[in-house]
Amino acid sequence: MALRxxxxxxxxxxxxxxxxxxxxxxxxxxxxxxxTPQQLYKELERMAAEGLIETRIVQQERRPNKRLHSITPAGRAALREFIAEPAKPTAIRDEMMVKVQSMEAEDAPQVRAVVAEQLEWSTAKLNRHERLRTRLLNGRSEQAFLEEAERVGTYLTLLRGIAFEQENIRWAEFTLSVIDRRASAPA
Structure with missing residues (x-):
């Protein structure tokens, strides 16, 4: 899938x-x-050149002018073409998993630190996702939102992100407990 x-x-x-x-x-x-922001800005330039988005300049006092982007009919058509294509299966490339798989007893402290960092990162990301979920629902039940909202795709992908981070947290906690038990076991 392209960034565009x-x-x-x-x-x-x-x-x-x-x-x-x-x-x-x-x-x-x-x-x-x-x-990255750099990738995003480069892609916006390419998309504007291809007519997929329009950019307008908003004059601002005491700040640099702001460039606002919007999707064009050509951009909507390109997105519909992409939607119609079969989706490729997700391929996982996770550097941390290679480290965990390669771990020997002397590597446990370093691997534990990597997994603990992942746990912290996933917990923070889950919290951000939950805040976004609360904002999207805006006091409505999930069922009401799904029935009333004009667009539900953002919410559905957010639920997938929540489930992903919940599983990352569950796995990291389990992995840390295994590493800690093995470290404290008599040799």
Whole structure:
């Protein structure tokens, strides 16, 4: 999947600056797609040149001018083409898993530190996801939101991100308990 498809999907929510998109990617789209701000800005330039998005300049006092991007009909058509394509199975490449698999007794402290860091990161990300979920629901029940909301894709992908981080937390806690038990066991 190209970054452009994730950007087009994000712009379905409405006009946004590159900064807003980068921030939004971190909060929601990062459930399923990672991009650095530099990658995002480069992609916005390419997409504008290809007519997939329009960019307008908003004059600001005491700040640099803001560039706001919106999806064009050509961008919507490109996104529909992408949606119609069969999805490829997810391939996982996780450096931490290679470290865990390779762990020998003397490596346990370093691997434990890596897993503990992952646990901390996943817990923080889960908390951000839960805050976004609360904002999206805006006091409604999940059922009411799913029946009433114009667009539910963001919520559905957010649920996947929540489940992913919950599983990361469960696995990291289990792995840390195994490493700790083995470290405290008599040799």
């Amino acid at each position: 498809n994730a950007v087009l999907a994000a712009l379905l929510e409405g006009e946004a600056s590159g900064y807003d998109l980068a921030k939004g990617f971190d909060a929601s789209v990062a459930n399923f797609w990672m991009a």
